[in-house]
Amino acid sequence: MASKKEEWKKLRESSAERFGEDSVFGEGSTGARIAIVGEAPGRQEVEQGRPFVGQAGKLLDELLEEAGIDRSKIYITNVVKVRPTKESGGRTSNRPPRAGEIREGLEILESELQLVGPSLLVLMGGVPAKALIKKSFTLSRERGEVLDSGIGIPALATYHPAYLLRQRGEDFEKTRKAVVEDLKTAQKHAGG
Numbered sequence: 001m002a003s004k005k006e007e008w009k010k011l012r013e014s015s016a017e018r019f020g021e022d023s024v025f026g027e028g029s030t031g032a033r034i035a036i037v038g039e040a041p042g043r044q045e046v047e048q049g050r051p052f053v054g055q056a057g058k059l060l061d062e063l064l065e066e067a068g069i070d071r072s073k074i075y076i077t078n079v080v081k082v083r084p085t086k087e088s089g090g091r092t093s094n095r096p097p098r099a100g101e102i103r104e105g106l107e108i109l110e111s112e113l114q115l116v117g118p119s120l121l122v123l124m125g126g127v128p129a130k131a132l133i134k135k136s137f138t139l140s141r142e143r144g145e146v147l148d149s150g151i152g153i154p155a156l157a158t159y160h161p162a163y164l165l166r167q168r169g170e171d172f173e174k175t176r177k178a179v180v181e182d183l184k185t186a187q188k189h190a191g192g
């Protein structure tokens, strides 16, 4: 029987076949108790072929450390494996993923998360929360609560670090504190 790691490598290969060589699969411990799920990779993630390594990823690292979560012990991935881009004035920039891209991403994501089998999903921002908890999910009302996800693994959603990067002054501090608090709740729930 193939080991979990071998099955994970096969899934990563099938994701690359389906979504292309520029797609970014998840990474981390395949025995993780916590899996972080973001929205989609950005430019730096595509360049390095790893999730959450750009500016938002660096902030995520700080937040995880503050909450006492070791990045090497968790699993990190995204709903959408391909960077959603738009062109304007000769420039390429990020755009929110479309419903179809989210639907397609979920097909691989579900197998990926079932294989890792964490005890809790931490959903960064509205896109994964709406895709995995419920369409009507709102961060302002339901962040930090452990809820059922549609794939049988409990999930807690919090603000995305990219959203945090757009806050200034007191708003930044308040939101940052909320995210750290949510990550601590996740760690406690996951038995860490």
Ligand code: URA
Pocket (backbone or CB within 6 Å): 038, 039, 040, 041, 042, 045, 050, 051, 052, 053, 054, 056, 057, 078, 124, 162
């Ligand atoms: N934002 C995400 O949602 N995921 C990444 O991997 C990077 C930025």
